[in-house]
Amino acid sequence: xxxxxxxxxxALTRANEYSKCSPEQxxxxxxxxxxxxxxxxxxxxxxxxxxxxxxxxxREDIDLPQIVVGRATRTSLASADIESNTICFRGKITxxxxxxHEVAHVIxxxxxxxxxxxxxxxxxxxxxxxVDYAAFLHGVYEGVGLEMSPWPASAAQR
Ligand SMILES: [Zn+2]
Numbered sequence: 001x002x003x004x005x006x007x008x009x010x011a012l013t014r015a016n017e018y019s020k021c022s023p024e025q026x027x028x029x030x031x032x033x034x035x036x037x038x039x040x041x042x043x044x045x046x047x048x049x050x051x052x053x054x055x056x057x058x059r060e061d062i063d064l065p066q067i068v069v070g071r072a073t074r075t076s077l078a079s080a081d082i083e084s085n086t087i088c089f090r091g092k093i094t095x096x097x098x099x100x101h102e103v104a105h106v107i108x109x110x111x112x113x114x115x116x117x118x119x120x121x122x123x124x125x126x127x128x129x130x131v132d133y134a135a136f137l138h139g140v141y142e143g144v145g146l147e148m149s150p151w152p153a154s155a156a157q158r
Pocket of ligand 1: 111113
């Protein structure tokens with residue numbers, strides 16, 4: 001059994017624990033969680049996250065969303081409000097992966113976690129975290145049976 005197969009199994013099991021969302025959303029969350037646990041991504045304090053996102057958004061050629069930092073909750077790390085172009089982070093520390101998840105919602109212009117969202121997140125991870133991180137995320141998404149564009153498509157630049 002390859003390493004990837006093991007992580008796919010873990011993600012499939014983990015997805016069952018997300019009870020309040022659709023199977024597709026649960027799988028999407030579970031894959032992201034498994035990849036971030038395994039590879040990790042940079043931690044930013046609430047003071048520094050806006051600076052980093054400024055850099056990301058200028059490279060992506062999009063307006064910087066309004067950034068709000070709220071108190072930590074157990075149910076949500078962050079959220080994006082498409083209408084008002086606002087991203088809310090919960091708690092003092094935010095990972096690059098969490099931030100890019102919300103940026104992907106903003107770029108795709110949707111709250112949902114379908115193929116457009118996943119393709120965008122993999123593309124952002126490739127550009128702003130690492131190729132290895134993005135390849136692993138793409139592999140786990142595909143491994144659990146979620147529809148994805150082919151891996152080379154994620155190299156597209158804006
Ligand atoms: Zn989301």
